[in-house]
Amino acid sequence: MTKEEAQKRIEELRKTIEYHNYRYYVLDSPEISDEEYDKLFRELANLEKQFPELVTPDSPTQRVGALPATEFATVTHEIPMLSLDNAFTDEEIRAFDERVRNSLKTDHVEYFCEHKLDGLAVSLRYENGILVKGSTRGNGYTGEDVTQNLKTVRTIPLKLKGENIPPVVEIRGETFMMLKDFEVLNEQRQAMGQPLFANPRNAAAGSIRQLDSKITAQRKLYFMPYGFGVIQGISFETQESFLKQCSEWGFRVNEHNKKASSIEEALSFIHYWVEHRLELSFPADGVVIKVNKLSYWQALGNTAHAPRYAIAFKFPAEEKKTKVSDIIFQVGRTGIITPVAILEPVVLDGATVSRATLHNFDIVKQLDIRKGDVVRLKRAGMVIPEVVGVDMDLRTGKEQPLLPPNRCPVCGGPTEWDGAYLKCVNITCPAQLKGHLLHWASRDAMDIDGLGETLVDYLVDGNLVTSVADLYTLTMQDLLTLPRLAEKSAAKLYQNIQHSKDRPFFRVLYGLGIPRVGLKTAQALAEHFGSMDELLSATEDDLTAVEGIGQETAETIIKALQSDQVHKLIDKLKTIGLRMEQEQTEGPLKGLTFVFTGSLSSMSRAEAGQLVQSLGGKVASNVSKTVDYVVVGEDPGSKFDKAQKLGLNILDEKAFLDMVGKNEKSM
Ligand code: IVH
Numbered sequence: 001m002t003k004e005e006a007q008k009r010i011e012e013l014r015k016t017i018e019y020h021n022y023r024y025y026v027l028d029s030p031e032i033s034d035e036e037y038d039k040l041f042r043e044l045a046n047l048e049k050q051f052p053e054l055v056t057p058d059s060p061t062q063r064v065g066a067l068p069a070t071e072f073a074t075v076t077h078e079i080p081m082l083s084l085d086n087a088f089t090d091e092e093i094r095a096f097d098e099r100v101r102n103s104l105k106t107d108h109v110e111y112f113c114e115h116k117l118d119g120l121a122v123s124l125r126y127e128n129g130i131l132v133k134g135s136t137r138g139n140g141y142t143g144e145d146v147t148q149n150l151k152t153v154r155t156i157p158l159k160l161k162g163e164n165i166p167p168v169v170e171i172r173g174e175t176f177m178m179l180k181d182f183e184v185l186n187e188q189r190q191a192m193g194q195p196l197f198a199n200p201r202n203a204a205a206g207s208i209r210q211l212d213s214k215i216t217a218q219r220k221l222y223f224m225p226y227g228f229g230v231i232q233g234i235s236f237e238t239q240e241s242f243l244k245q246c247s248e249w250g251f252r253v254n255e256h257n258k259k260a261s262s263i264e265e266a267l268s269f270i271h272y273w274v275e276h277r278l279e280l281s282f283p284a285d286g287v288v289i290k291v292n293k294l295s296y297w298q299a300l301g302n303t304a305h306a307p308r309y310a311i312a313f314k315f316p317a318e319e320k321k322t323k324v325s326d327i328i329f330q331v332g333r334t335g336i337i338t339p340v341a342i343l344e345p346v347v348l349d350g351a352t353v354s355r356a357t358l359h360n361f362d363i364v365k366q367l368d369i370r371k372g373d374v375v376r377l378k379r380a381g382m383v384i385p386e387v388v389g390v391d392m393d394l395r396t397g398k399e400q401p402l403l404p405p406n407r408c409p410v411c412g413g414p415t416e417w418d419g420a421y422l423k424c425v426n427i428t429c430p431a432q433l434k435g436h437l438l439h440w441a442s443r444d445a446m447d448i449d450g451l452g453e454t455l456v457d458y459l460v461d462g463n464l465v466t467s468v469a470d471l472y473t474l475t476m477q478d479l480l481t482l483p484r485l486a487e488k489s490a491a492k493l494y495q496n497i498q499h500s501k502d503r504p505f506f507r508v509l510y511g512l513g514i515p516r517v518g519l520k521t522a523q524a525l526a527e528h529f530g531s532m533d534e535l536l537s538a539t540e541d542d543l544t545a546v547e548g549i550g551q552e553t554a555e556t557i558i559k560a561l562q563s564d565q566v567h568k569l570i571d572k573l574k575t576i577g578l579r580m581e582q583e584q585t586e587g588p589l590k591g592l593t594f595v596f597t598g599s600l601s602s603m604s605r606a607e608a609g610q611l612v613q614s615l616g617g618k619v620a621s622n623v624s625k626t627v628d629y630v631v632v633g634e635d636p637g638s639k640f641d642k643a644q645k646l647g648l649n650i651l652d653e654k655a656f657l658d659m660v661g662k663n664e665k666s667m
Contacts, residue, residue, distance in 0.1 A: 006051050013044040017060045018159070025154040025222075026252040058130050058158035063151050064217050071211070072144035075135035079229040081121060081172060082140060083305055084288060084312040090267055093289065096311040097263035100291060103300055103308070109291055111260040112239040113269040114226055116286035116312050119176025119204040122150060123229055129165040131158050136208065140305075149208050150175070152217035155224070161250035170229030171246065177204045178281055181220040183351070199351065200283040222282065225251050238292045259292060270313050277315055278347070286314040317378050321391060322346045324373045327358070327402055329409040333435025334515050335424040337415065339364055339402065341375070341387060348377055353385040361404050362420035370399035427565045430460050433467070436513050440468040444519045445511035446500035450493045458482045468511070469572035471497050505532070505579045512569070514560040516553045524548055528609065530618040532570060532580035536561055542621045545606045587616025589660075595620050597640050598633030600653050602662075611660055623648065631656045
């Protein structure tokens, strides 16, 4: 085939494919089978492979995803993407109408009613009808360039259809996942042991903000327009006519949108959808009422964060009743025993709920929730299902109050109260060990790819590991005895475990799973103390000197670090060769250790410590032979005496400041 012939066929194919795309995704009315579509697509892809110079950015083949990005570029929105004011009652909607009419000095305003789609807001820039940039809303002023990812969304035209093509138009709208596709995605993730998305919004946002657009391409995303940004060479009279044009350009426009000739009609639209929201196939968390006439928008203007021409009515969180078929106890990584209600499944705000955490025994007591009760359920912040009350009228009298277990439901070991929380105090409890192994393997800790729930169950139940340290003594032979682990995966897992020995100290610290020590705190501790030994000898006061650590956290950390079990684990990990020291910053003080005693006049001890670290030095809390300099301020403590006894180098504040180049002269 000559290049000219190829060009002609490619153009034909692109037109045909986009036409069928449109029929399938926008009109929901396909004309050809999936196989026929695939055949056309493959023919186009093959031709483009033969003639790569003929590939254009608007070709349907460009929807399948490009090479992974390392990060997204920032996009500045010339016209900011504002948010919307919220209303929760009819009165608030009527008050909005009154403000609008007063401000416009007119008795009568026409509105346009739309659903408030619950996905990710994006802006699509078309130049001469070709999609050139797609960006997220971000903070409204700057977002991220996610063009490659948005190109994979079949309801986003790569090229606008029809005649009326302006030189520039930015179409704004929502990218979202259909409710049924969301459920399927989560089922698949569950089967593969991947974390579930809390709701369709997170799923859509997570899919669009994927660095690898091939992953985005696998997610079933949709787009519907609701507004515009920059627009040149074309104008519209109403929101209604703008959306009609969008439809002609090839977008899928929400078919439920409706014009209302008064605010009362708009309220009917709201009332209807409050009742019928569950019939929608896409996620919506409310209704948006907009002044229809665009010339009024200008006159009404914006507040700091939202336009005055629109208001969002938020759907009330759905409440449903269901029966508690059982109450079970779950043991977490830190030994906390949590009561969980097992429910007869109900669909709540679009997702099936079959269990709800009851948090702790105080809450159980407060609600007086019992096995067999009919309870009212709500989603807190649309995410976590919560029991909000018990229907006492439906009690039969047979329901028994829930008693906290005396023994751990997993290991049978003793339990202890810690405020409202009941804890299993047996640190070798398999539930705790399993939780700890998963935490240890998690991305922020040791990042051991391939060590998921199923394998952890096998390792613990088969007595192959009794602590995270045992992971490092597992041999290939050990791994090959595990069910469902083929040789290749076993080898990979073995390698991943061994590689994880090289993780920096703060991640080891985080991985220990000390209560209240999240990643940030672990980082702060590692930076402040520089090594495990220093941290182990720290007092409560030393700990509270670290930014972000309060009294309670300090107490918890000390208690955890003093336990025999943790000591033993740290020793084992040290022997195995995990990092127990913060990597030192390069600088003039590299290799030198400082101790501070007494108060300094020009800065706090914590600041002085940070200064030393920023220059590559280390700060110790106790005087020993390994210390290079002891800096002595006003009213020094016993450390001064000890330093003198050991014959260490002693600096006063001025000498210290000279050394770090911070004396008055140089300041
Ligand atoms: S109009 C200038 N219409 O709601 C504001 N927004 O709170 C233009 N949203 O970030 C927004 N459905 O993600 C508009 N039919 C709709 C909408 C809608 C959902 C979202 C959008 C925006 C947020 C504002």
